[in-house]
Amino acid sequence: MIVDDSAVIRGLMSKWLGEDPAIEVVGTAGNGEMALLSMLRYDPEVIILDIEMPVMDGLTALPKIFQINPKVKVVMASTLTKRNAEVSMKALSLGASDYIAKPDNNREVASSQSFQEELISKVVSIAAASRLRNNGEVYIGEKSSLIDKQFTSIMKTGKVIDKRRFSGKKTSILAIGSSTGGPQALLVVLKDLGLVNVPIVITQHMPPTFTKILAKNLSQSTGLDCKEAEDGDILENGKAYLAPGGYHMKIVEKNGQKIVALNQDPAENFCRPSVEPMFRSLIDIYGSEVFAIMLTGMGHDGLEASGKLVEAGGTLIAQDEETSVVWGMPGAVSRAGLCSGIYPLNQIGSKVKEKLVGRT
Numbered sequence: 001m002i003v004d005d006s007a008v009i010r011g012l013m014s015k016w017l018g019e020d021p022a023i024e025v026v027g028t029a030g031n032g033e034m035a036l037l038s039m040l041r042y043d044p045e046v047i048i049l050d051i052e053m054p055v056m057d058g059l060t061a062l063p064k065i066f067q068i069n070p071k072v073k074v075v076m077a078s079t080l081t082k083r084n085a086e087v088s089m090k091a092l093s094l095g096a097s098d099y100i101a102k103p104d105n106n107r108e109v110a111s112s113q114s115f116q117e118e119l120i121s122k123v124v125s126i127a128a129a130s131r132l133r134n135n136g137e138v139y140i141g142e143k144s145s146l147i148d149k150q151f152t153s154i155m156k157t158g159k160v161i162d163k164r165r166f167s168g169k170k171t172s173i174l175a176i177g178s179s180t181g182g183p184q185a186l187l188v189v190l191k192d193l194g195l196v197n198v199p200i201v202i203t204q205h206m207p208p209t210f211t212k213i214l215a216k217n218l219s220q221s222t223g224l225d226c227k228e229a230e231d232g233d234i235l236e237n238g239k240a241y242l243a244p245g246g247y248h249m250k251i252v253e254k255n256g257q258k259i260v261a262l263n264q265d266p267a268e269n270f271c272r273p274s275v276e277p278m279f280r281s282l283i284d285i286y287g288s289e290v291f292a293i294m295l296t297g298m299g300h301d302g303l304e305a306s307g308k309l310v311e312a313g314g315t316l317i318a319q320d321e322e323t324s325v326v327w328g329m330p331g332a333v334s335r336a337g338l339c340s341g342i343y344p345l346n347q348i349g350s351k352v353k354e355k356l357v358g359r360t
Contacts, residue, residue, distance in 0.1 A: 001044035002028045003035040003061070004077065005053040008106045013048060016116050022124050032061025039068045045127050048119070049096075051078040051087050059087050062094050073097045073126045079104055085209045089183065089217055097126050097325050098180045101207045125298045126180065129326040169313060171356055172289035173198055173235075173251075173258075175282055177275035179205040179297025181325025183214055185345055186295065190222040190240065192349025196356055199258070200224075200240035201251060201282070203275045205297065208245035215242045233260040243273035250281035258285060268301070275302030275329070279309050288313025291355060293348060294339075295319045297329035306333045317341040317351060 243249035
């Protein structure tokens with residue numbers, strides 16, 4: 001179901017989503033109140049929910065939607081303003097599965113191929129993950145993007161391989177990759193982790209504006225000093241550096257110091273920031289002293305670099321399927337046999353702490 005006060009946006013989304021054989025658009029609504037009245041009639045699996053609407057806005061409607069159907073998946077949709085980014089973060093904390101950044105006006109929405117592809121990918125992937133978790137049927141249509149086909153292939157292939165031991169080497173840096181469902185997963189992990197004596201670098205798939213607000217929220221909620229990374233930042237123990245939206249983040253060494261280097265090189269695995277360049281850069285500098293975590297996320301970003309990281313002696317763990325919003329990224333590294341452990345979200349922070357103090 002599509003909920004947006006713009007008839008143009010509702011029409012465009014309905015057309016795009018309806019053209020994918022994997023998706024059925026069961027209904028639309030012009031505001032939150034209409035959406036609530038329509039839910040029992042439509043019984044949607046996924047709702048695209050606008051934030052700014054008359055009568056009842058998206059944030060007000062969200063908890064009421066979950067009261068009607070606690071299992072429905074909600075993707076928030078908003079333009080990239082600071083206020084909308086803050087509201088989207090609040091929505092994620094209230095149970096929304098993900099967000100999608102709309103272009104600034106209807107003309108840009110209509111002409112944006114990337115927005116269209118992202119919309120379809122998120123709807124299919126989130127619904128597929130929910131169905132697989134409940135042993136339901138998953139169908140990927142011909143128009144669904146490549147990222148969804150890869151994700152579904154990973155989810156359906158073989159058993160999870162968990163064969164590697166924790167490295168005996170010391171840990172000098174903690175690296176985290178995440179995407180769909182990542183903001184809330186990061187909050188749990190960093191809060192459980194507490195203060196540490198190594199730097200933390202994070203790549204979360206997010207657009208500009210959102211990453212600055214996420215870093216601020218993580219600092220306020222966890223007590224950890226977390227910032228949106230800037231080019232030239234010198235890594236410090238006990239601080240977390242979040243790749244800014246629209247930029248890949250690498251770590252380089254200059255004059256004996258570890259420094260953040262940002263770039264706008266082409267997207268990798270449809271993503272910028274991508275986990276791949278961050279992980280690759282850490283191998284060159286830290287080798288076997290990297291401890292990496294792959295949290296919930298769509299697709300398989302970070303898989304290739306994770307293989308190289310583990311070959312270099314680094315340690316990798318992943319979030320398990322049950323607690324992931326989408327078990328794409330952690331599922332990919334798990335299926336590849338790269339993980340020293342696959343854990344529920346509420347155990348990851350404590351497992352990392354054990355490794356850092358030498359008990360694992």
